Amino acid sequence: xxxxxxxxxxxxxxxxxxxxxxPLAVWFVMTLPSLFLWGLAAVALAIVALVLWRRRVEIxxxxxxxxxxxxxxxxxxxxxxxxxxxx
Numbered sequence: 510x511x512x513x514x515x516x517x518x519x520x521x522x523x524x525x526x527x528x529x530x531x532p533l534a535v536w537f538v539m540t541l542p543s544l545f546l547w548g549l550a551a552v553a554l555a556i557v558a559l560v561l562w563r564r565r566v567e568i569x570x571x572x573x574x575x576x577x578x579x580x581x582x583x584x585x586x587x588x589x590x591x592x593x594x595x596x
Contacts, residue, residue: 514520538546 514523541549
């Protein structure tokens with residue numbers, strides 16, 4: 510991910526860069542053939558769908574692990590057992 514600069518000078522640079530780059534990118538995309546644009550749009554849509562699907566899978570995996578057995582549980586039980594033995 511990009512990081513927004515903290516200084517005014519850095520923010521001004523980012524904004525001026527966007528003012529120059531965005532119109533050039535729009536002009537370049539408009540010069541491409543429409544078939545290529547449809548293909549590009551299909552690829553972008555597939556990537557977005559894949560990212561959303563992966564996020565849903567990760568959320569489901571995290572929910573499945575809630576309350577599940579973990580290494581931290583073993584460590585806590587061992588410490589509790591040691592405390593009982595020394596008491």
